[in-house]
Amino acid sequence: MQDKIKVAVNGYGVIGKRVADAVRAQEDMALVGVSDVIADYRIAAAAGKGIPVYASTEQALPVMADAGLPVVGGLHDLLENVDVVVDCTPAQVGAGNLELYRAHGVKSVFQGGEKHDLTGHSFVAHANYATALGRDSTRVVSCNTTATVRALTALKDVGLLSKARGVLIRRATDPWESDHSGIMNTIVPEGRIPSHQGPDAQSVVPDLDVVTMAAKGAHTQNHLHYWTIELTRPAEKQEVLEAFRAMPRIAFVRRSDGVVAVNSTVELMEDLGRPRGDMYEVALWEDILTVDGNELYYTYTVDNQAIVVPENIDAIRALTGTVDDGGESIRRTDRALGVRQDFVRSSVAAR
Template sequence: MMIRPIRVAVNGYGVIGKRVADAVKAQNDMALIGVADVATDWRTRVLETKGVPLFAATPQALDAFRAAGRQTAGGLDDLLGEVDVIVDCTPKRVAAGNVEHYRDRGLKFILQGGEKHAVTGHSFVAEANFETAIGRQATRVVSCNTTATVRTLSALKRAGLLQRARGTLLRRATDPWESHQGGIMNTLVPEPEIPSHQGPDARTVDPDLDVVTMAVKAPETIAHLHYWTIQMTRPADKEEVLDAFRSSSRILLMKNEHGLDALNAVKELMADQSRPRSDLYEVALWSDMLTVQGDELFYAYMVDNQAIVVPETIDAIRALDGRETSGRRSITATDLAMGIEGRLFVEAGTPTPSPIGNQT
């Protein structure tokens, strides 16, 4: 008997929403029912070429679409009546205002990292806590920087190597598509508090993490760059640490001999690999740079702020739906559908890792 696919809607067709929508369409066990938004410009006109129904996210937006001569399939309530899970990718604090509406309808919903943990009471990174989200009404996929932090620290934790972690984050100034509207030039802007919010946020996923982060905003828009100092539980050699990172299909180990020595080069590789929008879904970690001194570990990696949370969101959909109870199987399905190959050519000759998750 054929199992009905998970019916999914996306509210907010911006940087994350449009990527989530495409990723949902790529899954064999999901169906994208529609997208809700308020923008009448080019951002939502693309949906017409993709055959995705557009819904007005607010009554005011419905009026605006009509005034612009745009056809819609109805309002947000019409869309919510047709789906099992709603992924809210609206701007910060807008999503929190939508939660009561979702709860009143008994809908399962996913928020993004711009909202507070308390809004859903659960925060999600697939390799760390897929099982705890199974069957819940709601979860929150943490931010790009927090996702990368949890992925890498969880790999070390699974290997029994993690004692405490201290990280410095160089953050891109703004999203590339809107860099003409703001951002910073010719300066660096440190976050005013230590720890920066990413460390405490990582502990909403795994309360046992001993992690402190510091962050500074930099005048570029390609990606984030993290530097980490790790106190390990014991001395270990470099290859053991690399094996810990290889256990994750969503950590990409890069070698300098391949010329991937800067953020822009890695993004160009993603384009050459025909990744949609040149998206890097993995944490891209420089294996040659990684250094071990006794029980201390030092490494750096790149985070694509526009893409890294997308596979996590797909896994969160499956977890909330509850039919898939294996994190490993969900991660494998998501990676296959999205072309996340683990190593690409970067570490040729090393085995492709088995995704981590509930091993049942």
């Protein structure tokens, strides 16, 4: 049995805290510590769970200590003891950390808020695990892009994908926020077509013919995507469903099962006992999906806080090269997290 991969998480926010827990759930990984600059309930909860807490900056260390947090040391100390750091600091902040990670000889996983150029590699496990093998760093793309790539790759894998045009209705802000970014009683179109998710998906799968348009909705939970797909040939609905079924981390939902809106999936995840109600899967409506000749239409919802978590776990394995086969890494990750192929009609994990 090989040694466990030693992992640090820098930035214990929406993504960081979830990645930290997911790392702790893997048999082949050890969470050495998490690092942040905050000293409030969020980081206190980490300490309360017995996770070693570090300070990301010199200034933050005394503040965190004064707040009664059991701070083990600074980020430099943490980096001395890990193989990989998952950078979950706010968008654009991460970019400033890459050199530090390199100076410590630590491989690094960044999030979708950073630019592709930072690492030169953008990651979705099923699509391009192999090209991340042994790299110094990669970037897990954003929630919307991750969902986009999963679904389009499913169709590409079976040779059905010709052209994809998507409309993304994003959540306004995260549920826990109270100070900014939220909107009420309106809907806000993004200023540019294409929105960034299309080009971003191409940073993972360059030959995708994809265009996205996006608007911000007046809700705080989950994104909703609508896709119009030109298939390479006329197909039957059953064939398309099989293609999606063959793809990890896409789970069908059905209005006939009472899953009628994005908040249905939120409640369902809680009922399934998911930590923080997290949904790692793209939840795709099987009974709304429609095929008409060579045109395919479907809609799904995306838990923006959780969908990238399993991808981060796979990215850790890819960078360290401890698992050569992406499929094997995905299976390990999904087994540990309880990822499913169907939320209602099967009571066991998917694979």
